[in-house]
Amino acid sequence: MSMPPSALHRLEVELGPRRYPIHIGPGLLGDQALLAAQAPGRHVLIVSDANVAPHYLARVEAAFAGAGKQVASVVLPPGEQEKTLARFGELLSALARLGASRDACLVALGGGVVGDLAGFAAACWMRGVRFVQLPTTLLAMVDSSVGGKTAVDLPEGKNLVGAFHQPSAVIADTDTLATLPERELCAGLAEVLKYGALGDAAFFAWVEAKAAALRAREPTALAEAIARSCAHKAAIVARDETETGERMLLNLGHTFGHAIEAEQGFGGLVHGEAVAVGMVLAARLSARRGHAPDADAERLAAALQALGLPTALPPGLAPEALLARMRLDKKNLSGRLRLILWRGIGQAFVAEDVEEAAVLRVLSGQGPLAGA
Numbered sequence: 001m002s003m004p005p006s007a008l009h010r011l012e013v014e015l016g017p018r019r020y021p022i023h024i025g026p027g028l029l030g031d032q033a034l035l036a037a038q039a040p041g042r043h044v045l046i047v048s049d050a051n052v053a054p055h056y057l058a059r060v061e062a063a064f065a066g067a068g069k070q071v072a073s074v075v076l077p078p079g080e081q082e083k084t085l086a087r088f089g090e091l092l093s094a095l096a097r098l099g100a101s102r103d104a105c106l107v108a109l110g111g112g113v114v115g116d117l118a119g120f121a122a123a124c125w126m127r128g129v130r131f132v133q134l135p136t137t138l139l140a141m142v143d144s145s146v147g148g149k150t151a152v153d154l155p156e157g158k159n160l161v162g163a164f165h166q167p168s169a170v171i172a173d174t175d176t177l178a179t180l181p182e183r184e185l186c187a188g189l190a191e192v193l194k195y196g197a198l199g200d201a202a203f204f205a206w207v208e209a210k211a212a213a214l215r216a217r218e219p220t221a222l223a224e225a226i227a228r229s230c231a232h233k234a235a236i237v238a239r240d241e242t243e244t245g246e247r248m249l250l251n252l253g254h255t256f257g258h259a260i261e262a263e264q265g266f267g268g269l270v271h272g273e274a275v276a277v278g279m280v281l282a283a284r285l286s287a288r289r290g291h292a293p294d295a296d297a298e299r300l301a302a303a304l305q306a307l308g309l310p311t312a313l314p315p316g317l318a319p320e321a322l323l324a325r326m327r328l329d330k331k332n333l334s335g336r337l338r339l340i341l342w343r344g345i346g347q348a349f350v351a352e353d354v355e356e357a358a359v360l361r362v363l364s365g366q367g368p369l370a371g372a
């Protein structure tokens with residue numbers, strides 16, 4: 001898959017006096033000068049996974065080695081189960097073996113799992129070194145590579161240990177999406193639709209209209225979806241880098257979704273799928289509490305289905321167990337449940353002190369009708 005040069009997009013994430021670029025377009029991993037320029041120091045540690053590395057690692061290594069850098073690579077087994085403190089420790093050990101100094105650069109070549117792990121290692125090595133995101137999943141291109149959230153999971157819950165640490169650049173080579181499995185493409189589309197659902201009804205309608213083109217990986221549609229998603233994310237992160245307010249809206253569906261992932265031992269639904277189910281549950285809860293029309297929840301579910309995503313809880317998950325996971329969500333304060341709900345498509349808000357009984361009813365599959 002390749003796109004004409006006109007499909008190249010360049011955005012900026014502006015954080016007061018700090019800023020970094022997001023490059024989006026075909027063939028960017030072949031731009032040796034662009035890659036090499038990201039590492040001003042001598043040491044480069046590339047982190048990838050076993051699905052991504054066979055396709056793309058050699059050319060990324062060559063770009064840095066060709067510029068005289070001392071390069072080491074760590075190729076992890078793929079999957080959410082690997083986003084652990086143990087793997088984080090392995091990355092720190094690899095940095096030590098490399099002799100990485102404070103001007104070292106970590107390079108995350110892969111999806112959100114690799115990006116979150118490498119970013120967290122970069123946040124902690126010598127109290128913080130540079131890192132670059134080379135996202136290769138749609139989900140990482142539209143969400144996880146931008147904004148500086150880094151983390152690992154604990155068996156008790158998702159992303160419970162981490163740091164805010166911004167990358168110095170995001171370079172999204174859209175050609176890499178050609179090898180992405182269908183299921184992972186759809187998972188990324190959940191996060192694309194999320195931007196419309198939480199704050200941009202016109203973008204929601206655009207994604208609905210382009211569902212078939214996006215699933216068919218039509219290059220212009222995909223590039224536009226990535227650029228518009230990144231623009232949304234960059235704007236929100238610029239206003240609220242450390243999630244004290246507006247950035248929480250990016251978590252639409254995530255409190256439910258993270259609970260599902262953790263309850264399934266991080267080996268069931270993939271993240272984007274869990275978010276899809278979570279967004280529908282949040283919309284149903286919104287309807288039940290009288291914030292939003294039922295019809296919007298059903299329109300959301302239909303849009304997600306058209307994008308190839310699940311919209312119902314997987315069988316075998318106990319509502320009480322999911323609720324217990326939700327109590328450990330990072331947005332909660334003083335033990336009170338804080339959720340992202342909506343007033344309809346494009347109108348998410350932070351709901352404080354949500355009553356657990358209503359959450360349990362939605363998790364039990366009881367009807368979405370407001371006041372039912």
Ligand code: NAD
Pocket residue numbers: 049050051052078079080083110111112113114116136137138139140143144145146147148149150159176177178179180181184187270271272
């Ligand atoms: P992932 O990293 O597990 O990648 C999905 C799968 O696709 C993996 O099997 C991977 O090996 C494979 N893959 C990746 N790129 C490929 C390619 N081009 N060709 C073939 N196979 C490829 O999952 P993800 O969906 O990218 O990311 C999910 C993770 O991101 C979760 O851990 C989630 O918590 C995190 N996340 C973080 C943020 C943030 O702001 N930091 C935001 C959203 C999600």
Ligand code: GLY
Pocket residue numbers: 143144146147149243247250251
């Ligand atoms: N993915 C949510 C955030 O970055 O804030």
